[in-house]
Amino acid sequence: MDYVLEARNIDKHFHKPKDFHVLRDITFGVKKGEFATIMGKSGSGKSTLLYILSTMDTDYTGALYLNHELVTGKTHQQLSRIRNKNIGFVFQFHYLLSEFSVLENVMLPAKKLAEKTNAQIEKDALQKLEMLHIGHLADQRASRISGGEKQRVAIARALINDPTILMGDEPTGNLDSHNSENVFNIFKNLKEEQGLSLLVVTHDEDFAKRTDRIIQMEDGMILNP
Numbered sequence: 001m002d003y004v005l006e007a008r009n010i011d012k013h014f015h016k017p018k019d020f021h022v023l024r025d026i027t028f029g030v031k032k033g034e035f036a037t038i039m040g041k042s043g044s045g046k047s048t049l050l051y052i053l054s055t056m057d058t059d060y061t062g063a064l065y066l067n068h069e070l071v072t073g074k075t076h077q078q079l080s081r082i083r084n085k086n087i088g089f090v091f092q093f094h095y096l097l098s099e100f101s102v103l104e105n106v107m108l109p110a111k112k113l114a115e116k117t118n119a120q121i122e123k124d125a126l127q128k129l130e131m132l133h134i135g136h137l138a139d140q141r142a143s144r145i146s147g148g149e150k151q152r153v154a155i156a157r158a159l160i161n162d163p164t165i166l167m168g169d170e171p172t173g174n175l176d177s178h179n180s181e182n183v184f185n186i187f188k189n190l191k192e193e194q195g196l197s198l199l200v201v202t203h204d205e206d207f208a209k210r211t212d213r214i215i216q217m218e219d220g221m222i223l224n225p
């Protein structure tokens with residue numbers, strides 16, 4: 001299978017306050033250009049799984065592959081680079097730096113990667129903002145724009161290094177229905193026009209049922225791998 005992301009037999013326990021087997025033998029993959037969602041009751045383990053898949057949490061057993069490369073066992077420094085290059089992440093909260101301009105916020109992950117000149121990064125950041133129809137906000141301070149606009153800036157920032165997969169943890173959780181629809185359409189266009197893979201944790205059934213696949217979680221297991 002041509003998976004951009006593959007989890008094999010992932011298990012995780014929390015040890016405090018008492019032992020809790022939060023993820024049980026998670027095996028599944030996300031294909032290139034696939035737009036998948038993870039749904040399940042509160043506490044079923046969705047966010048815990050997503051943080052492992054995004055390489056932010058390394059405290060698990062099993063194996064995780066990104067673009068066919070085993071990432072389990074790499075150092076934090078190696079993972080930080082792999083993540084910055086390959087994974088875009090959109091949270092429920094935008095986490096923009098409020099004192100910085102919209103453009104500077106979008107440029108940050110590319111500056112950290114340091115593979116391009118500043119002029120090239122600025123050009124790419126403007127192109128991402130324009131693609132999301134917010135090019136006119138480039139010089140605004142991030143604190144001065146609306147909630148829906150902030151989330152679009154966060155998406156532009158997640159795309160700046162041209163990741164292979166975009167992950168989201170409740171990316172529409174703070175948005176009204178109009179802005180949620182906007183985010184859905186942006187994600188769908190990224191899949192259709194750029195072949196991007198997307199994996200989104202959501203409680204929004206209307207959002208999930210219009211994606212390629214709903215991965216159902218219950219008690220730390222995937223019911224339909």
Ligand SMILES: Nc1ncnc2c1ncn2[C@@H]1O[C@H](COP(=O)(O)OP(=O)(O)OP(=O)(O)O)[C@@H](O)[C@H]1O
Nearest residue numbers: 014016017020022041042043044045046047048049
């Ligand atoms: N650091 C931790 N220590 C112990 N238990 C934890 C810890 N973090 C999460 N849990 C527990 O693990 C379970 C799964 O949590 P997780 O946040 O992954 O669920 P979720 O499906 O994303 O829920 P929600 O839909 O409410 O966000 C929950 O029962 C939670 O209480």
